[in-house]
Amino acid sequence: MLGFLVRRVIQSVFVMLAVALIAFLMFRFMGDPVNSMVAENASTEERAAVRERLGLDQPLWLQYGRFVARAAQGDFGLSWRNARPVSTLLAERFPATAELVLVAAVLSLVLGIPLGILTALRPRSFPAQSLQLISLIGISLPTFVTGILLILVFSVWLGWLPSFGRGDVVDIGWWSTGFFTLAGLKALILPSIMLCLFQLTLIMRLVRAEMLEVLRTDYIKFARARGLSNRSIHFRHALKNTLIPVITIFGLQLGGLIAFAIVTETVFQWPGMGALFIQAVSFGDVPVMAAYLVLVSLIFVIINTTVDLLYAVLDPRLRVDGARGAH
Amino acid sequence: MTLLSVKNLTVAFFGRSGTVNAIEDVSLELEPGEILGMVGESGAGKSMTGAAIIGLIEPPGRISAGEIRLEGERIDNLPPEAIRRIRGRRIGAIFQDPLTSLNPVLTVGEQLIETIRTHLKLPREAARARAIDWLRRVGIPAPEARIDTYPHQYSGGMRQRVVIALALCAEPRLVIADEPTTALDVSVQAQVIALLRQLARETGVAVILVTHDMGVIAETADRVAVMYAGRIVEVGPVAEVLRAPRHPYTSGLMASIPRIGPRPEVLPQIEGAMPRPHARPPGCAFAPRCPHRFVPCTDERPELTGTPVRSVACHLTTEVPA
Numbered sequence: 001m002l003g004f005l006v007r008r009v010i011q012s013v014f015v016m017l018a019v020a021l022i023a024f025l026m027f028r029f030m031g032d033p034v035n036s037m038v039a040e041n042a043s044t045e046e047r048a049a050v051r052e053r054l055g056l057d058q059p060l061w062l063q064y065g066r067f068v069a070r071a072a073q074g075d076f077g078l079s080w081r082n083a084r085p086v087s088t089l090l091a092e093r094f095p096a097t098a099e100l101v102l103v104a105a106v107l108s109l110v111l112g113i114p115l116g117i118l119t120a121l122r123p124r125s126f127p128a129q130s131l132q133l134i135s136l137i138g139i140s141l142p143t144f145v146t147g148i149l150l151i152l153v154f155s156v157w158l159g160w161l162p163s164f165g166r167g168d169v170v171d172i173g174w175w176s177t178g179f180f181t182l183a184g185l186k187a188l189i190l191p192s193i194m195l196c197l198f199q200l201t202l203i204m205r206l207v208r209a210e211m212l213e214v215l216r217t218d219y220i221k222f223a224r225a226r227g228l229s230n231r232s233i234h235f236r237h238a239l240k241n242t243l244i245p246v247i248t249i250f251g252l253q254l255g256g257l258i259a260f261a262i263v264t265e266t267v268f269q270w271p272g273m274g275a276l277f278i279q280a281v282s283f284g285d286v287p288v289m290a291a292y293l294v295l296v297s298l299i300f301v302i303i304n305t306t307v308d309l310l311y312a313v314l315d316p317r318l319r320v321d322g323a324r325g326a327h
Numbered sequence: 328m329t330l331l332s333v334k335n336l337t338v339a340f341f342g343r344s345g346t347v348n349a350i351e352d353v354s355l356e357l358e359p360g361e362i363l364g365m366v367g368e369s370g371a372g373k374s375m376t377g378a379a380i381i382g383l384i385e386p387p388g389r390i391s392a393g394e395i396r397l398e399g400e401r402i403d404n405l406p407p408e409a410i411r412r413i414r415g416r417r418i419g420a421i422f423q424d425p426l427t428s429l430n431p432v433l434t435v436g437e438q439l440i441e442t443i444r445t446h447l448k449l450p451r452e453a454a455r456a457r458a459i460d461w462l463r464r465v466g467i468p469a470p471e472a473r474i475d476t477y478p479h480q481y482s483g484g485m486r487q488r489v490v491i492a493l494a495l496c497a498e499p500r501l502v503i504a505d506e507p508t509t510a511l512d513v514s515v516q517a518q519v520i521a522l523l524r525q526l527a528r529e530t531g532v533a534v535i536l537v538t539h540d541m542g543v544i545a546e547t548a549d550r551v552a553v554m555y556a557g558r559i560v561e562v563g564p565v566a567e568v569l570r571a572p573r574h575p576y577t578s579g580l581m582a583s584i585p586r587i588g589p590r591p592e593v594l595p596q597i598e599g600a601m602p603r604p605h606a607r608p609p610g611c612a613f614a615p616r617c618p619h620r621f622v623p624c625t626d627e628r629p630e631l632t633g634t635p636v637r638s639v640a641c642h643l644t645t646e647v648p649a
Contacts, residue, residue, distance in 0.1 A: 217427065218427035218428050219427060219428055221422070222428045222490070223430065224383060224414070226442045227412060227442075229445065232441065232445075236441075237430050241430070241432055244432075315432060316431070317479045
């Protein structure tokens with residue numbers, strides 16, 4: 001297990017270096033940064049001086065090395081738009097996105113798994129059939145459309161829930177949370193529903209398909225032949241085997257949630273990292289874009305490594321360190 | 328008392344294109360401790376008979392006629408919860424493929440202990456001791472250590488031993504072994520069969536041994552039932568059936584067993600193929616392939632006649648007394 005972990009960490013480092021290279025190259029696509037820093041009538045000597053001061057005269061790999069070294073310490077320089085450290089900007093926005101994604105992820109699991117089981121165990125029942133139909137709509141409707149529909153129904157017509165923003169937040173250290181105020185919680189409902197809807201339907205359909213598959217296996221038939229209770233067969237013998245692929249997809253989709261949060265944050269004017277990124281794109285604020293790219297990739301890498309470790313917990317066949325039996 | 332009595336059992340599958348009988352009019356009896364071999368080619372209905380006895384026919388199939396009695400009690404029309412209590416406790420089952428019969432994510436011990444505790448009200452520790460004891464009885468070395476390992480850490484033969492332990496651990500009176508050795512290496516097959524025979528003798532459990540291997544039947548079973556196209560065509564003590572088969576199909580089966588010694592150029596085989604369940608002829612299902620068929624065979628289906636111990640369904644034996 002330790003060897004596996006070390007191998008995964010080394011792989012992750014290479015992935016992050018590659019992402020950092022892309023983020024670094026982004027600066028060069030935006031043209032010569034010196035042009036935007038010096039006066040228009042600056043002499044060649046003045047330009048050279050600025051170039052030297054910023055280290056831009058050094059070879060590319062050296063600049064890349066310096067970028068990586070700084071990024072590793074969380075230093076992505078200053079935002080070109082408002083001259084504040086990029087790391088501070090991201091830290092301000094991170095809690096909003098994290099809470100939104102967390103609520104959406106929990107919702108999709110807490111609802112998706114039981115609904116998937118229900119539709120698998122009672123495939124012909126009315127609730128199962130209607131859920132299948134609704135999930136088809138959920139999976140094919142673009143998320144921004146559902147978001148706008150949610151606003152129309154619950155904010156405009158019914159007036160129950162706010163249509164934008166985070167409501168009231170409480171600061172705990174540097175983390176600002178909306179979990180402890182009623183307004184904050186109410187503000188979370190619509191965006192998290194919009195964000196989780198796709199995942200929810202995906203997980204539900206996946207659990208259903210996997211469960212149906214597992215229920216056909218010999219070991220389930222043998223469990224039935226031994227007279228085990230239906231409850232144990234469904235929730236102990238079948239579910240555990242069902243969850244292995246579900247964990248994979250969920251892990252991959254968790255990254256997707258963070259990415260899709262951009263759309264949700266835009267629709268609900270949610271002050272998170274996604275909204276920050278959209279602003280950065282429209283202003284050509286490369287340091288913020290680069291930092292967002294690196295941060296989201298880091299989260300992806302961490303999630304995928306965690307998923308691989310979770311496999312081993314769920315599936316004993318993957319615990320390679322244990323003493324193998326006679327074969 | 329007769330342990331198991333099956334009378335005129337028919338299992339039908341209700342499909343879009345009509346009803347198809349997988350097995351028809353199957354009757355058999357089994358005494359306590361007896362080993363009954365069931366042979367026949369693929370699709371003859373051997374496994375379906377076993378599945379019907381244990382109440383595991385899956386829709387759209389169901390028992391459409393006949394009855395099954397276990398120790399005098401009817402079990403074919405019980406509600407699902409009642410038949411569930413019989414499965415494992417009074418009738419055990421051993422499946423064909425040990426590689427897929429065990430749940431990969433639960434330890435062998437968890438699966439044994441759960442089975443034991445489902446049927447016998449034992450505290451956890453006692454159930455565990457019993458599970459270890461069963462692993463020892465089926466010949467797993469160092470059962471105290473192996474009980475907490477997962478199925479993938481066992482070899483195929485060892486897994487089939489675990490499957491046997493799982494089938495017997497709640498001490499059923501009858502176990503249905505559906506092709507228990509087919510998926511195993513030849514060298515392991517003999518060991519598993521020997522183990523099954525030994526455990527049957529020790530525990531007094533009756534066994535229905537479903538197989539297409541006449542060799543396995545010859546060395547294991549007390550009686551044999553030969554199935555063809557969903558019906559039993561001949562029943563009798565193994566030695567008698569092997570020595571003097573009375574149904575032409577049984578004779579054909581015997582002739583097709585390869586023997587050690589001077590080999591014939593071509594291994595005798597029965598010409599043609601068994602009719603599919605939806606295309607069975609009106610008379611004897613074997614008639615189209617039968618070398619001895621005569622007038623009544625193609626029109627009139629021969630009934631299984633004789634005693635429960637020795638009977639045969641063939642016009643040759645009824646119309647022309649030997």
